[in-house]
Ligand SMILES: Nc1ncnc2c1ncn2[C@@H]1O[C@H](COP(=O)(O)OP(=O)(O)O)[C@@H](O)[C@H]1O
């Protein structure tokens with residue numbers, strides 16, 4: 152696209168100034184800009200030994216849910232799920248005043264990066280997203296994470312469906328009078344098809360911001376929109392891995408035996424499962440070549456490390472002194488085994504990943520249809536340190552659809568669309584605990600990988616099974632290559648009564664949490680498939 156057209160577009164948005172416009176820079180241009188000696192403060196990037204560039208994201212090293220707002224107007228009033236927690240309402244006026252701040256910030260820049268991308272693999276459902284940023288590494292981040300249009304597609308890009316204007320260097324001085332949470336803001340206006348950002352430099356707001364928009368548009372068209380990773384085997388068998396941050400979506404979907412579709416955000420339409428993104432965003436805390444060879448190898452030229460401690464050009468993945476949420480983003484083709492375009496057929500295996508900090512959930516449970524719905528609506532897990540501001544140790548939480556923070560519609564919209572697809576295609580669901588057990592340690596990655604293998608090759612379905620009381624879950628008692636004595640969580644405690652006590656506590660949390668879905672007959676019916684405090688008589 153011609154720069155004159157881009158400048159006109161910026162003017163239409165209200166961004167006018169003496170800046171140079173850089174349109175869809177190449178990786179080489181991004182690199183030169185990132186390491187330029189003119190950079191100040193958090194703009195600065197550093198080359199590391201692997202070839203990847205490393206940056207610090209500033210005060211924010213994770214998302215900031217309390218500063219995230221959606222304009223409540225005629226478009227959103229009756230569609231957005233105004234739960235008072237995830238989707239905080241704001242007015243068009245307040246949005247307008249924050250937008251003004253962002254526009255003024257960018258007008259002062261020397262350089263503005265405009266990056267046109269796609270969110271969504273399929274032409275009929277993707278959003279054409281335009282990012283307008285002034286920090287080179289932010290342009291790099293979105294280039295890594297979103298789908299990079301071909302030259303032809305860029306020539307014919309046309310009008311964006313959504314625009315993200317990132318004014319991370321500015322903050323809002325009027326926040327108190329406006330009744331906002333702080334001087335920082337992440338705001339969406341669906342009428343203007345605009346996201347604006349101030350105060351936080353963290354790239355996750357742009358990535359998960361557009362995910363939240365896909366979570367709005369796709370279910371309204373009857374498609375499943377999912378916070379999950381996805382991969383596909385030689386035979387075309389697709390598996391999905393749902394889970395909150397840190398539960399293992401990225402790690403477990405990078406499986407040398409299978410082809411990666413994507414590590415975090417997917418849709419499921421009449422043709423199958425498709426990725427929203429063009430890259431991966433992996434945690435690198437304690438990363439080792441031995442345990443996670445694919446991710447380790449993906450950290451090379453064009454990858455972007457965040458908040459990792461670097462000593463003399465060498466990244467130290469063991470150092471969490473900046474944050475536990477150290478990250479790397481890279482284009483998806485840094486993983487060797489991928490499918491491109493990032494899509495495949497219908498999913499047959501659905502895995503719910505839960506990192507249980509209580510040590511109660513079995514490492515794997517086989518769910519029936521009702522349980523598949525029940526546990527999807529519950530989304531029980533622990534929030535792990537780092538990805539969200541203020542979370543410093545594992546905190547039990549119920550996150551519907553394993554992605555509450557990104558749901559723009561009522562949770563049942565996501566369960567209905569997903570369960571509908573699962574029934575249509577005979578997909579089976581499993582609940583996998585990637586967290587703790589009675590030993591006080593996290594279940595090993597090696598055991599979890601062997602469990603996933605057994606789910607995918609079907610051996611779990613033929614394994615001997617038993618029923619875990621209270622949690623009301625069916626488990627296998629033996630699986631190939633899985634350590635003995637871990638499959639029944641009661642066996643990992645010195646005294647099974649310790650487990651029982653914790654299980655009762657967790658069960659009562661499940662029961663209490665589920666009350667919100669009991670105002671419909673459909674919801675009430677599911678209660679019997681969840682944890683039980685009384686012995687079941689049937
Ligand atoms: N049993 C396990 N299963 C999965 N991940 C584990 C396990 N034990 C430890 N981990 C670690 O937990 C983290 C999972 O993070 P990640 O895969 O990035 O999660 P997500 O993509 O769901 O946010 C990784 O750092 C991984 O090494």
Ligand SMILES: C=C(OP(=O)(O)O)C(=O)O
Pocket residue numbers: 214355358359395396397400401415432538
């Ligand atoms: C980037 C994020 O995703 P995840 O931790 O699930 O990879 C996030 O939640 O901000």
Ligand SMILES: [Mn+2]
Pocket residue numbers: 400401414415432433434
């Ligand atoms: Mn991930």
